[in-house]
Amino acid sequence: MLSIKNLSVAAQGKQILKGLNLDVPAGEVHAIMGPNGSGKSTLSQVLAGRDGYEILSGTVTYQGRDLLALSPEERAREGVFLAFQYPVEIAGVNNVYLLKAALNAIRKHRGEPEVDAFEFLALVREKMAVMQMSEAFLSRGVNEGFSGGEKKRNEILQMMILEPKLALLDETDSGLDIDALKIVSQGVNSLRSPERSMVLVTHYQRLLDYIEPDRVHVLADGKIIKSGDRNLALELEKRGYDWVKQEAAAA
Amino acid sequence: MSAAPLPSLHPALERLRTLNAARGGQSRPVALAQKAALEQFLALGLPTTRDEPWKYTSLRRFESRTLALPEAATAVDATVEPRLLVGDWQRITFVNGRHAPAQSSALSAVAGLQLRTLASVMQEAPQEAVALLGTHDVTPSARFDLVNRAFVDDGIVIDVSAGTVLSQPLYLVFESSGSGQATLTTPRVIVRAGANAKLTLIEHHVSAERAEHCVAAVTHLSLADGAHVEHYRLRQEGAQVIHLGSVSAEVSRSARYLSHTLSLGGTLSRLDLAIRLAGSGASCELNGVFLADGTQHTDTHSCIEHAVPQTRSSQDYRGLADGKGRGVFNGKVVVHKDAQKTDARQSSRNLLLSNSAEIDTRPELEIYADDVKCSHGATTGQLDAAALFYLRSRGIAEDEARGLLALAFVETVLKDMSVESVRDHVSGIFRRNFLKTQVPTR
Numbered sequence: 001m002l003s004i005k006n007l008s009v010a011a012q013g014k015q016i017l018k019g020l021n022l023d024v025p026a027g028e029v030h031a032i033m034g035p036n037g038s039g040k041s042t043l044s045q046v047l048a049g050r051d052g053y054e055i056l057s058g059t060v061t062y063q064g065r066d067l068l069a070l071s072p073e074e075r076a077r078e079g080v081f082l083a084f085q086y087p088v089e090i091a092g093v094n095n096v097y098l099l100k101a102a103l104n105a106i107r108k109h110r111g112e113p114e115v116d117a118f119e120f121l122a123l124v125r126e127k128m129a130v131m132q133m134s135e136a137f138l139s140r141g142v143n144e145g146f147s148g149g150e151k152k153r154n155e156i157l158q159m160m161i162l163e164p165k166l167a168l169l170d171e172t173d174s175g176l177d178i179d180a181l182k183i184v185s186q187g188v189n190s191l192r193s194p195e196r197s198m199v200l201v202t203h204y205q206r207l208l209d210y211i212e213p214d215r216v217h218v219l220a221d222g223k224i225i226k227s228g229d230r231n232l233a234l235e236l237e238k239r240g241y242d243w244v245k246q247e248a249a250a251a
Numbered sequence: 252m253s254a255a256p257l258p259s260l261h262p263a264l265e266r267l268r269t270l271n272a273a274r275g276g277q278s279r280p281v282a283l284a285q286k287a288a289l290e291q292f293l294a295l296g297l298p299t300t301r302d303e304p305w306k307y308t309s310l311r312r313f314e315s316r317t318l319a320l321p322e323a324a325t326a327v328d329a330t331v332e333p334r335l336l337v338g339d340w341q342r343i344t345f346v347n348g349r350h351a352p353a354q355s356s357a358l359s360a361v362a363g364l365q366l367r368t369l370a371s372v373m374q375e376a377p378q379e380a381v382a383l384l385g386t387h388d389v390t391p392s393a394r395f396d397l398v399n400r401a402f403v404d405d406g407i408v409i410d411v412s413a414g415t416v417l418s419q420p421l422y423l424v425f426e427s428s429g430s431g432q433a434t435l436t437t438p439r440v441i442v443r444a445g446a447n448a449k450l451t452l453i454e455h456h457v458s459a460e461r462a463e464h465c466v467a468a469v470t471h472l473s474l475a476d477g478a479h480v481e482h483y484r485l486r487q488e489g490a491q492v493i494h495l496g497s498v499s500a501e502v503s504r505s506a507r508y509l510s511h512t513l514s515l516g517g518t519l520s521r522l523d524l525a526i527r528l529a530g531s532g533a534s535c536e537l538n539g540v541f542l543a544d545g546t547q548h549t550d551t552h553s554c555i556e557h558a559v560p561q562t563r564s565s566q567d568y569r570g571l572a573d574g575k576g577r578g579v580f581n582g583k584v585v586v587h588k589d590a591q592k593t594d595a596r597q598s599s600r601n602l603l604l605s606n607s608a609e610i611d612t613r614p615e616l617e618i619y620a621d622d623v624k625c626s627h628g629a630t631t632g633q634l635d636a637a638a639l640f641y642l643r644s645r646g647i648a649e650d651e652a653r654g655l656l657a658l659a660f661v662e663t664v665l666k667d668m669s670v671e672s673v674r675d676h677v678s679g680i681f682r683r684n685f686l687k688t689q690v691p692t693r
Contacts, residue, residue: 048644076646088641092659098645105646141659142641158645 001026001197007058016042018222027194032201034219035241040201044170048082077109079165083155090142127160148175156187167198173207185210205233218244263314278377288400304392307579307611308550312519318435321347328428328459344424348436349405363415369406393523395495399437399469406439413445420451429459440470444478451481458488468496474506481509488516497523504530512539514549524553528562538567538664543576550579557590569664570601572608583615590620597627654685
């Protein structure tokens with residue numbers, strides 16, 4: 001599904017990713033953990049197509065295509081979805097309008113007709129029930145006046161409606177209390193399927209209690225320095241990151 | 252020509268004098284008043300960018316245009332009609348400044364509402380007409396009121412008697428046709444709302460795309476105690492139109508004046524709003540949107556005078572400039588010495604959609620009282636890059652995302668328009684302008 005080879009990226013003249021390698025096969029959920037400033041958010045932003053980053057070297061292949069050659073909207077239409085760490089508030093652009101426009105953009109790209117208004121509303125209502133969101137959210141501006149937790153839930157709601165092939169979740173657990181974390185995890189888990197891959201970028205292993213990853217990677221100083229299964233996350237929780245860094249330095 | 256030209260007269264003023272002399276048919280009192288207004292304008296001369304209220308707005312485009320007197324009301328231009336609002340309202344249409352009965356509702360009397368064309372008042376009651384033209388000095392900012400006074404031959408006089416509440420808006424349409432001749436049109440609207448009267452007025456200036464008119468329009472409103480007037484002034488004109496308009500309102504005790512302005516199109520446009528809060532408890536709420544595209548220049552000047560204690564004003568203007576367009580907003584608030592407990596708020600937010608566009612915004616506060624609340628805020632920026640990326644990351648094309656954000660910037664002002672069909676109309680204009688396809692409201 002996603003194959004990153006030797007990716008090096010700089011922002012404002014400073015190199016952040018330094019030869020990162022990562023393979024995420026279809027149907028798998030991978031967690032990327034790492035200390036602050038290791039490049040986790042840069043990775044998700046670069047994958048979604050945010051400008052302002054300079055690709056120094058490396059390739060990103062998504063479903064056999066060069067992902068970095070696509071515009072952000074093309075990536076979205078091809079099935080890449082980024083759940084933002086800090087979802088943007090856009091007053092004046094209606095929440096449900098964005099949902100519908102986004103879904104139709106993807107459908108149009110696939111050569112499908114626009115979604116029927118009635119079916120769309122039914123779909124949105126169904127997913128909102130899973131996310132325990134009130135219908136009042138629909139008529140508001142995109143994320144306008146939402147609390148931190150509401151914004152994160154709204155991201156997952158969008159994801160559930162757009163049904164991406166590759167979901168990137170950037171610190172989706174940050175700022176969530178335990179109840180909200182359960183709801184968000186429930187939403188994410190409902191999307192697990194053999195055709196869909198997910199990359200969870202997170203600081204804490206807490207999220208992984210609710211969304212069980214197939215693989216866990218440690219990102220430090222711009223590259224993946226250790227990979228393992230779920231137990232690696234538990235170990236990191238207990239022992240911190242320093243031992244991994246030392247191990248990597250010794251190797 | 253009877254009068255010898257002054258040696259220093261600007262060629263544009265010289266042409267105005269010639270044009271004015273070519274008029275005829277006015278009764279003597281009206282002719283004298285108009286001649287006096289013209290002489291006053293000529294003596295004051297054309298404002299230049301050295302005059303503070305015209306600092307950002309050059310009149311070169313006006314000066315270089317040779318204007319003719321408008322022809323008799325012609326048929327409505329076919330390209331104009333689709334731009335008009337649709338509503339089950341009393342509609343009064345003026346074509347090239349003159350009342351067009353065929354395109355208007357009958358001016359029949361509704362209880363409490365009297366409608367007269369200014370032409371009929373000029374003919375039947377010349378002394379009253381002279382009073383309606385006004386004899387007061389104009390401010391340097393609204394200098395073109397004098398041009399209107401000197402040339403006006405039609406318009407509408409609206410009297411709403413005390414206590415009358417009009418349930419439907421009055422729709423005034425001012426059309427400029429695309430006849431090819433650049434003419435000077437000078438419509439004048441006089442509104443007198445009696446005590447506790449309530450009305451909604453929609454003033455719509457619209458032109459054929461090819462029109463090259465110069466419009467010097469004046470609207471004057473007086474609101475007696477407790478009156479409530481909601482005034483829409485929508486300007487939607489062709490790329491070559493010059494529009495130099497002014498609105499003034501005198502707001503008495505506990506009266507409330509609401510103004511919504513839209514400035515779209517025209518090569519050079521200027522709107523002067525002068526509101527005087529003259530009685531305790533008087534209030535005004537002004538908001539508006541202007542867009543300067545291509546090489547358009549649009550200027551909105553507001554001046555709110557808090558003349559007595561306990562008055563309130565709020566202003567919220569949104570400006571957009573694209574291409575090489577230039578927008579100007581100047582919001583002046585004057586709080587007189589005894590006008591304690593004044594509450595005045597002003598916000599001017601502006602969006603530059605291209606690197607060569609320009610917007611100049613300036614608050615101007617003159618406060619002579621000490622117990623007042625006055626706030627102002629002005630911002631000029633570009634589209635929010637984070638918001639743009641967010642929309643694109645959801646599959647929205649860049650152009651469409653830009654359009655959505657520009658529209659969102661405007662929509663926050665439109666929500667204050669209480670007449671739904673006007674709101675939808677204006678929103679629709681921006682949708683067509685910013686989004687390539689017509690999209691549903693929701």
